[in-house]
Amino acid sequence: MKKIIPIFIVALLVVAGGAFYGGMKYGQAKSPSFNSGQFGSGGPSQNDLNSKGTLNGIRNGGGAISGEITAKDDKSITVKSQDGSSKIIFYSDSTEIGKFTSGTLSDLAIGENVMIVGKADPEGSITAQSIQIRPAVSPQP
Numbered sequence: 001m002k003k004i005i006p007i008f009i010v011a012l013l014v015v016a017g018g019a020f021y022g023g024m025k026y027g028q029a030k031s032p033s034f035n036s037g038q039f040g041s042g043g044p045s046q047n048d049l050n051s052k053g054t055l056n057g058i059r060n061g062g063g064a065i066s067g068e069i070t071a072k073d074d075k076s077i078t079v080k081s082q083d084g085s086s087k088i089i090f091y092s093d094s095t096e097i098g099k100f101t102s103g104t105l106s107d108l109a110i111g112e113n114v115m116i117v118g119k120a121d122p123e124g125s126i127t128a129q130s131i132q133i134r135p136a137v138s139p140q141p
Contacts, residue, residue: 063120065089066134069112076125077108079116088125089116096130103133 067081076090097103108114108131118128 063126064117066115091128
């Protein structure tokens with residue numbers, strides 16, 4: 001009987017350690033991986049944009065562009081990205097317009113820098129889900 005108790009305690013510790021180790025490995029396999037761009041300012045940064053000025057990693061037909069508004073009418077704006085390409089952005093009364101404070105459609109003006117996230121169509125236009133008015137970014141030396 002006295003030999004059984006130490007063997008039982010050792011066996012219990014081995015089982016508990018194995019269960020703990022297995023749980024840790026299972027948790028690591030199930031945890032999502034995040035990149036640093038998913039946190040911070042609440043929106044995509046210039047580092048998240050590819051060479052076409054569109055957001056890397058947009059899924060499900062989505063699209064994004066960052067640049068300067070070069071034209072505007074009552075249903076769309078044209079945005080010129082840093083690489084010189086332009087996109088037509090369609091918006092509606094339900095499109096969220098943001099800036100450091102809440103914005104409106106009248107805040108969309110030629111010369112404003114914007115970041116748009118929405119759904120891309122086959123022709124390359126984007127229907128905006130949100131438009132973020134951003135301060136001008138000066139080039140770094």
